[in-house]
Amino acid sequence: MDGTVDLAPQELRTLVAVADAGGFSAAAVPLGSTQSAVSHAMRGIERKLGVVLFERGRYGARATPAGARAVAHARRVLRMLEVMVTETRGPGTGAVGGPLRIAAFRSAALHLLPPVLERLTAAHPAIEPTVHVVREIGPGTAGEVAQGRADLGIATIGTGSPIPPELVGDVLLEEPYALVHPAGHPAPRSLPLVDWAENCSSYTRAWWAAQDWIPAASVRAEDDGAVLSMVGSGFGMAIMPRLSLTAAPSSVEVTDLGAERPTRTVGYVTTPELAATAAVRALVRELRAGKK
Amino acid sequence: MDGTVDLAPQELRTLVAVADAGGFSAAAVPLGSTQSAVSHAMRGIERKLGVVLFERGRYGARATPAGARAVAHARRVLRMLEVMVTETRGPGTGAVGGPLRIAAFRSAALHLLPPVLERLTAAHPAIEPTVHVVREIGPGTAGEVAQGRADLGIATIGTGSPIPPELVGDVLLEEPYALVHPAGHPAPRSLPLVDWAENCSSYTRAWWAAQDWIPAASVRAEDDGAVLSMVGSGFGMAIMPRLSLTAAPSSVEVTDLGAERPTRTVGYVTTPELAATAAVRALVRELRAGKK
DNA sequence: CTGCCGCTATGAGGGCGGTTCATGGATCCG
DNA sequence: CGGATCCATGAACCGCCCTCATAGCGGCAG
Numbered sequence: 001m002d003g004t005v006d007l008a009p010q011e012l013r014t015l016v017a018v019a020d021a022g023g024f025s026a027a028a029v030p031l032g033s034t035q036s037a038v039s040h041a042m043r044g045i046e047r048k049l050g051v052v053l054f055e056r057g058r059y060g061a062r063a064t065p066a067g068a069r070a071v072a073h074a075r076r077v078l079r080m081l082e083v084m085v086t087e088t089r090g091p092g093t094g095a096v097g098g099p100l101r102i103a104a105f106r107s108a109a110l111h112l113l114p115p116v117l118e119r120l121t122a123a124h125p126a127i128e129p130t131v132h133v134v135r136e137i138g139p140g141t142a143g144e145v146a147q148g149r150a151d152l153g154i155a156t157i158g159t160g161s162p163i164p165p166e167l168v169g170d171v172l173l174e175e176p177y178a179l180v181h182p183a184g185h186p187a188p189r190s191l192p193l194v195d196w197a198e199n200c201s202s203y204t205r206a207w208w209a210a211q212d213w214i215p216a217a218s219v220r221a222e223d224d225g226a227v228l229s230m231v232g233s234g235f236g237m238a239i240m241p242r243l244s245l246t247a248a249p250s251s252v253e254v255t256d257l258g259a260e261r262p263t264r265t266v267g268y269v270t271t272p273e274l275a276a277t278a279a280v281r282a283l284v285r286e287l288r289a290g291k292k
Numbered sequence: 293m294d295g296t297v298d299l300a301p302q303e304l305r306t307l308v309a310v311a312d313a314g315g316f317s318a319a320a321v322p323l324g325s326t327q328s329a330v331s332h333a334m335r336g337i338e339r340k341l342g343v344v345l346f347e348r349g350r351y352g353a354r355a356t357p358a359g360a361r362a363v364a365h366a367r368r369v370l371r372m373l374e375v376m377v378t379e380t381r382g383p384g385t386g387a388v389g390g391p392l393r394i395a396a397f398r399s400a401a402l403h404l405l406p407p408v409l410e411r412l413t414a415a416h417p418a419i420e421p422t423v424h425v426v427r428e429i430g431p432g433t434a435g436e437v438a439q440g441r442a443d444l445g446i447a448t449i450g451t452g453s454p455i456p457p458e459l460v461g462d463v464l465l466e467e468p469y470a471l472v473h474p475a476g477h478p479a480p481r482s483l484p485l486v487d488w489a490e491n492c493s494s495y496t497r498a499w500w501a502a503q504d505w506i507p508a509a510s511v512r513a514e515d516d517g518a519v520l521s522m523v524g525s526g527f528g529m530a531i532m533p534r535l536s537l538t539a540a541p542s543s544v545e546v547t548d549l550g551a552e553r554p555t556r557t558v559g560y561v562t563t564p565e566l567a568a569t570a571a572v573r574a575l576v577r578e579l580r581a582g583k584k
Numbered sequence: 585c586t587g588c589c590g591c592t593a594t595g596a597g598g599g600c601g602g603t604t605c606a607t608g609g610a611t612c613c614g
Numbered sequence: 615c616g617g618a619t620c621c622a623t624g625a626a627c628c629g630c631c632c633t634c635a636t637a638g639c640g641g642c643a644g
Binding site: 073275 | 564
């Protein structure tokens with residue numbers, strides 16, 4: 001039915017833009033083009049591939065399963081082309097540079113990455129890292145990487161969320177959870193437990209099961225920062241990972257949970273093709289250096 | 293100096309063709325194009341990248357260091373585009389297919405791969421594997437993979453030849469060397485030692501150093517198959533890895549070298565971006581299944 | 585030195601593909 | 615039903631890439 005199929009970079013960009021914008025008309029704007037061109041291009045792409053990639057309708061365009069795969073691949077190919085350009089220009093050894101897109105959940109972005117990026121940019125001034133804060137729920141940071149929206153993700157890794165088979169990565173650290181409560185409170189265990197959506201309860205469930213007490217009530221907050229501020233205001237107590245407790249205000253008190261405390265595993269994830277690039281490798285090196 | 297640089301697939305193919313053919317005129321043939329088109333295209337590519345990629349002369353065209361990097365990247369990007377097409381069409385789960393280029397050294401191609409490919413093609417009839425036999429000297433099979441000429445390589449892995457940092461891979465098996473000599477020969481140790489270029493002596497050097505005898509003479513043969521046939525004809529004896537001794541004729545006798553015998557490590561190597569593809573993962577799974 | 589024979593470079597012209605413009609068709613909404 | 619907002623489609627346009635023809639360059643043989 002076909003020999004060698006050529007998908008031009010412009011076509012790949014169209015694919016991505018349509019997926020991002022959710023429609024042909026909307027996609028034309030960031031492409032600096034017109035709705036008609038997008039429509040023609042998409043027709044051509046679908047004809048070349050022999051697959052329907054988007055369902056069109058009154059609402060716009062939604063990716064079919066095949067379309068979603070195509071978009072994820074398109075993002076990666078476009079990124080590879082970018083990498084090809086920067087690595088062809090740069091003399092290979094020595095200075096590495098170019099953009100580096102990092103996806104991280106909130107506490108990692110705030111407390112784990114800064115020193116790492118400090119060292120990275122000191123060693124390679126030409127690298128331009130951007131950090132994208134992503135909720136670690138659903139596909140999470142690994143999803144961002146798999147979809148080609150980020151070059152590297154800082155993710156929580158566990159039996160419930162292993163490194164996806166089409167990605168590569170490694171463990172960076174295993175951090176303990178600790179009890180945090182208002183400083184000087186006479187009976188912290190009587191306070192309601194504050195939790196937040198991102199906190200994967202699977203890490204702490206086993207620990208709770210072994211305890212001989214359960215919290216009086218449970219409250220939900222937006223993110224770990226909000227939890228910490230609520231605890232600091234005396235509204236409750238919480239079980240939080242150490243990263244979220246870095247730079248905790250003096251109005252809270254942190255107490256270790258002992259030998260049986262729950263822990264969570266933090267690692268990095270990257271797309272296999274980017275693991276080979278100089279910039280990603282430099283970042284991974286610095287991440288590991290901070291492992292200690 | 294530039295915004296977003298577009299390198300069309302046709303331009304990438306031109307890049308690769310010139311590198312392979314060693315000149316613009318010669319490259320035009322496989323491209324089904326003309327020398328002029330190649331020249332124009334190359335000028336455009338170099339202008340876009342702002343780098344000279346090939347040194348031209350009356351001999352043809354030789355890649356500069358930047359050119360070599362560009363070509364290696366181009367091969368990979370083209371392969372990714374191919375993968376994108378096949379994986380967009382295929383329903384993801386279930387049938388995987390498409391071409392799968394394997395580079396292997398001789399004994400692996402003859403004795404390690406057949407059963408693996410047997411199982412692979414049985415499980416996935418749509419996969420079309422091709423095996424490329426490569427001398428495991430110099431860059432070897434890993435070089436083929438790094439240059440984008442193969443999707444996966446079977447390589448010997450050791451301290452002298454670790455997995456290159458820009459590639460990924462794993463160890464498959466550690467196989468012992470054994471002494472092989474003409475069947476029924478009264479004094480095999482008096483025969484000359486037959487060796488071949490591909491045999492990395494570093495594996496056996498330590499073992500020889502611990503022996504209290506050295507061979508009377510040393511002869512070189514073309515490859516391990518030739519060595520085996522020479523031994524079978526009574527011309528000498530040899531120290532060979534087990535893979536090379538699979539299906540050895542009855543005219544030779546194999547004797548184990550005991551607990552202190554030398555060994556070599558055999559593994560696979562693949563480009564990071566291909567490690568994510570369904571076809572490569574299926575092959576790796578079968579390779580590991582044969583590990584036992 | 586000169587004619588010849590490999591290369592690549594370059595300029596002019598033509599064809600094809602992608603873009604635009606204008607318009608039509610479908611669907612939802614008030 | 616008119617309006618709004620999508621996508622589809624066809625014709626005209628424009629630019630890019632390719633081809634053809636030719637020039638330039640450097641050896642090599644006589």
